[in-house]
Structures are given as structure tokens and as C-alpha cells.
Amino acid sequence: MSDKTLKTITRADIALEAGVSETVVSYVINGNRYVNSEKRERVEAAIAKLKYRPNAMARALKGKKSNHILFIADDIQGEYFGKLISEIDAFAYNEGYFITLCADHNDEDFVDRIYSRFFDGVVIGSANFPLRQIQRLVNSEIPVVLLEIRDYSSITGVYGLINTGLYRGARNCVRCLHERGRRNLLYLDRISKEGHRSDRDDWRLKGFFDQCQEYGLDVSETNVIAGCKSEEELMQAITHLVQDRGFVPDGIFGRNDHMALVGMEAVKALGYNVPSDISIIGFDNSRMCRFTTPRLSSMEIQQKAIGALVMKMIISLIDNRSSFSARIEEHLETQLIMRSSV
Known part of the structure; x- marks a missing residue:
């Protein structure tokens, strides 16, 4: 054609x-x-x-710029996204934009509501947001920036992609535990009220499995606790794994600091010492890491750099989308902050 x-x-x-x-x-x-x-x-x-x-000019005729950007996250209660929004907002305000944080609602009506409210751009930091719906947004020529929480290689068209270093960071977490002599590793996935669990295209979970396999460690679904709807359910799942199934981890990697700290409380309640019996490491380097006993080691994400890149990309797509023929992307690295839990 x-x-x-x-x-x-x-x-x-x-x-x-x-x-x-x-x-x-x-x-x-x-x-x-x-x-x-x-x-x-x-x-x-x-x-x-x-x-x-679609004709981009026709969409533009719907109205003037709203100077309003929507940020979709899968955990709006956690510290990570609150801090990230604060960083983005600092850059956005200087450029004359407002940012709205919204929880991901995994239903057919959600994307329709996004369209009807006419945002200048959409930032997606959710592992749950369906790929099909992301493609719909990109196809409609709404400026979209994705934080690469999972594999987005199937998304085609013009959009922004920021690789925040989750995959390499996850592999470094496993390396850290392995260097401490830990061989029976446990990955704690997110808590989700809907019981969602991460797939293997989730960069943190993929990094965990890939690095374990590189070391020749025997890993399977037994090494992952996922689908828990509350902290209590996660603690019960850890207790069941240890007491009923006989799997005692000597290293725990939490998808985020919250998961790692729940895991720490669970194994301490079972009579294990951290870190002499079990080393524990988290992700995000939230403030709570410094106020636990022992203090939690964690992988830090460059939130300030993400905030700057989000606004750089979204403004480029808003003002000059027609000049791009494919996605634009940036890559960042994470940094392991060592404390006494490892």
C-alpha cells in the first residue's frame, strides 16, 4: 500500500x-x-x-490545550508514586502544566473517561494497565509516556518510553544476596486488592528469575509469593510456605520496600534473625528503610531524573509529535543502598 x-x-x-x-x-x-x-x-x-x-488536526479542534497531564499509577497510596509525582510536578509547574494522579481502574470504561476529559498528555506507571488500552491511546495520537515497568515492545507508534532501570536493578538485588551466600531466594510480589499478580514480562520479576537462573539456582513458582490482597494475607502466605511446605528462604527480595518489610516482620515472627538467618532487600529506597530494625537495604530509583524526563518527553510529544516517526526512549540506572538487613 x-x-x-x-x-x-x-x-x-x-x-x-x-x-x-x-x-x-x-x-x-x-x-x-x-x-x-x-x-x-x-x-x-x-x-x-x-x-x-486519525487526523491530529481534527482532535486539536476539540478545544485549546488544557495544560493538564494525567498520571496513572497502580499504587497511589505508596510513598514511591507520591514522591515521583512531587518531582514531576516541580518540573511541570515551571512549564505551566498541572499533574493529576489517578489510580488505574482496569475496566472498559476507564480509557473512555480519559478521552472525554481531554488531557494534553498521559503518563502511565502501572503494571496493570492493559497493553490493548495503551495502544488505543497511542493510536488516537494522545501524547503518551510509559514508565517501563514491564515489556512494552509490542506497542507501536509514537510515544515516550523511560526505562527506569528496574530489570538491571532486580538482577543486582539477586547478585547482592548471592554474594552473601544466599541460595534459597524468595520474591515477594505486590499486594493488590484485586489479587493481581505480576507476569514474567514484569521487569523486576523477570530480573529476579533471569539472575537466579544465571547463577544456576533452582527457582520456580515456589520462589514467588503473589496475588495477596492484604499485608495479613502476605504474612500468612510466608508462614504457610515455611511451616507447611518446608521452604525456608535465606534471602528475600521485595518488589518494593513495603513488601520487603512485611516479609521481615513475618520471618521475625517465625523466630528467624535478620540478617544472620535471612537477608532481606527491598526496592525504591523509601523513607521507612531507615526506621526499621534492622535498617532495610534497598534499590534506589532516580526519581528526580524521571520527573525531568517525563516532562521533557511529554512536552516534545505535545508540541512536536509530527516530527517523530517512532517511539522516543531514555534509559536510567538504579543504585543499591546498603544497610544492615543484608
């Missing part, structure tokens, strides 16, 4: 290909009305087949 043909594809062509009305096509593209999943999939398949690109 030639470039000239690409430019002539219309919503009417999409409607004919998908066997729906032009109104339904508009609803799917704009995301401002509910469309049942079967029709939506047909429209999205037709868009992909015909390589349709």
Missing part, C-alpha cells in the same frame, strides 16, 4: 471493513462512548489492516 493510499483511508472505509456504522468507528477512535468488545475488536482490526491514522 503506497503512502498516497494511506492518506486517503477514511472512517467510512474502516466502517465498511469492520461491518459497523461510521458512528461506531468514531466511538472506538475517540473513546467517548461504550462499544461492546466484539464490535470494538472488529474496528481495531480494520484500523490495523488498513493502517488508518
Whole structure:
């Protein structure tokens, strides 16, 4: 198909290909009305087949810039995203933008609401946000910046991607434990009220498995506790693993500091000493690390640098999106902060 043909594809062509009305096509593209999943999939398949690109000028005619950016996170109660939003807001305010933090709601209506409120850009820092919905946002030419919590290589089009160093950081956490002679390692995944668990495309979990396997450690799903809906459920799962299943870890890696500290309390309650019996390491280097006994070692993420890059990317996409032909990306490194829990 030639470039000239690409430019002539219309919503009417999409409607004919998908066997729906032009109104339904508009609803799917704009995301401002509910469309049942079967029709939506047909429209999205037709868009992909015909390589349709929405007219950015038409979207711009909806209204003036709102100077409002939406940040979607999967844990708005934790310290990490609160601190990160503070860093982003400092840069955003200087550029005349406001930032709104929103929890990820994993349902069909959520993305439709994002469209209807007309944000200038969207930043996604959620492991739960479906890849299909991210692709919808990118296809609609809304400026999108992704914090690379998981593998986003399947997302096509123009968007921003910031690799915050989670994968390499996770591998370094395992290296640290291995250097201390720890061989029976346990990974504590996130707490989720919906019981969500990370997949192997999650960079921290993938880093854990890949580094363990490089060392020749015997790791399987037994080495991961996931799907817990509360701290109490996580502590019970650790107790069950140790007392009923006979797996006693000598090293624990928490997906974040919160998980690591819950793990610390659980093993201490079982009579184990940290760090002589079990070494424990977290991720994020939150303030609570310094006020535990023992103090928690943790992998620090460059939040200030992330804040600067988020605004640099989002403003570039807002002002000069047409000058990019593919995603723009940046890579950062993490730093291990050693304390007495390892």
C-alpha cells in the first residue's frame, strides 16, 4: 500500500471493513462512548489492516490545550508514586502544566473517561494497565509516556518510553544476596486488592528469575509469593510456605520496600534473625528503610531524573509529535543502598 493510499483511508472505509456504522468507528477512535468488545475488536482490526491514522488536526479542534497531564499509577497510596509525582510536578509547574494522579481502574470504561476529559498528555506507571488500552491511546495520537515497568515492545507508534532501570536493578538485588551466600531466594510480589499478580514480562520479576537462573539456582513458582490482597494475607502466605511446605528462604527480595518489610516482620515472627538467618532487600529506597530494625537495604530509583524526563518527553510529544516517526526512549540506572538487613 503506497503512502498516497494511506492518506486517503477514511472512517467510512474502516466502517465498511469492520461491518459497523461510521458512528461506531468514531466511538472506538475517540473513546467517548461504550462499544461492546466484539464490535470494538472488529474496528481495531480494520484500523490495523488498513493502517488508518486519525487526523491530529481534527482532535486539536476539540478545544485549546488544557495544560493538564494525567498520571496513572497502580499504587497511589505508596510513598514511591507520591514522591515521583512531587518531582514531576516541580518540573511541570515551571512549564505551566498541572499533574493529576489517578489510580488505574482496569475496566472498559476507564480509557473512555480519559478521552472525554481531554488531557494534553498521559503518563502511565502501572503494571496493570492493559497493553490493548495503551495502544488505543497511542493510536488516537494522545501524547503518551510509559514508565517501563514491564515489556512494552509490542506497542507501536509514537510515544515516550523511560526505562527506569528496574530489570538491571532486580538482577543486582539477586547478585547482592548471592554474594552473601544466599541460595534459597524468595520474591515477594505486590499486594493488590484485586489479587493481581505480576507476569514474567514484569521487569523486576523477570530480573529476579533471569539472575537466579544465571547463577544456576533452582527457582520456580515456589520462589514467588503473589496475588495477596492484604499485608495479613502476605504474612500468612510466608508462614504457610515455611511451616507447611518446608521452604525456608535465606534471602528475600521485595518488589518494593513495603513488601520487603512485611516479609521481615513475618520471618521475625517465625523466630528467624535478620540478617544472620535471612537477608532481606527491598526496592525504591523509601523513607521507612531507615526506621526499621534492622535498617532495610534497598534499590534506589532516580526519581528526580524521571520527573525531568517525563516532562521533557511529554512536552516534545505535545508540541512536536509530527516530527517523530517512532517511539522516543531514555534509559536510567538504579543504585543499591546498603544497610544492615543484608
